Amino acid sequence: FSGSDSVRTKRYKKATVYLVLQCVLLLEAIILLKFQFRLATNLVLLPDGWMCSESGLYYISSEKKNWTDSREDCLNRGANLTIINSKEEQDFFKTYDEVWIGLTNMNGRWKWIDDSTLTSSFWASGEPNGLTNKDCAVTSKNLGKSEWYDYPCSSAFKWICERKPS
Incomplete structure (x- = not known):
């Protein structure tokens, strides 16, 4: 690996971690909103x-x-x-x-x-x-x-x- 490949690999890893975290946060928000909507409507x-x-x-x-x-x-x-x-x-x-x-x-x-x-x-x-x-x-x-x-x-x-x- 050259120095530029190593930098590029680190960027991809950071981007992947960032995207995974965003997906987890989005999923948590959807679950929370669904729960709150269910409590609010009750019917x-x-x-x-x-x-x-x-x-x-x-x-x-x-x-x-x-x-x-x-x-x-x-x-x-x-x-x-x-x-x-x-x-x-x-x-x-x-x-x-x-x-x-x-x-x-x-x-x-x-x-x-x-x-x-x-x-x-x-x-x-x-x-x-x-x-x-x-x-x-x-x-x-x-x-x-x-x-x-x-x-x-x-x-x-x-x-x-x-x-x-x-």
Whole structure:
């Protein structure tokens, strides 16, 4: 090797190292931006009115029906009225006003449609109020937070379907 070849080889090595470092930094930036975008959006809109969040796959109706017909609509979509198991899931619905959820009063006990017992509760103050024929629940926004209210099942509200991952 001559002196000029040695200098040229060193330059190529430096350029290669520089390009590799740039690629690594670019890859790190892409991963970071993807992660931040995912945190910022928290919601993915899907076809046919379905939404995907970290909590699950949901359909929010645009029309109003009684509780039984709302549940039937969910079943026809391969889903059921939503079951709310956490504060994060409850917070997801805080922008919706008066929508049916899958909670009913069966023989004096509030149960979810899958027959599971109510563990987390987000009842508004004074709810459920124990009045007769108020055996179905809605989640509704109230002063920036989402709370549950009992209503007659014959009332007409929008509803939330939840589809479990398959």
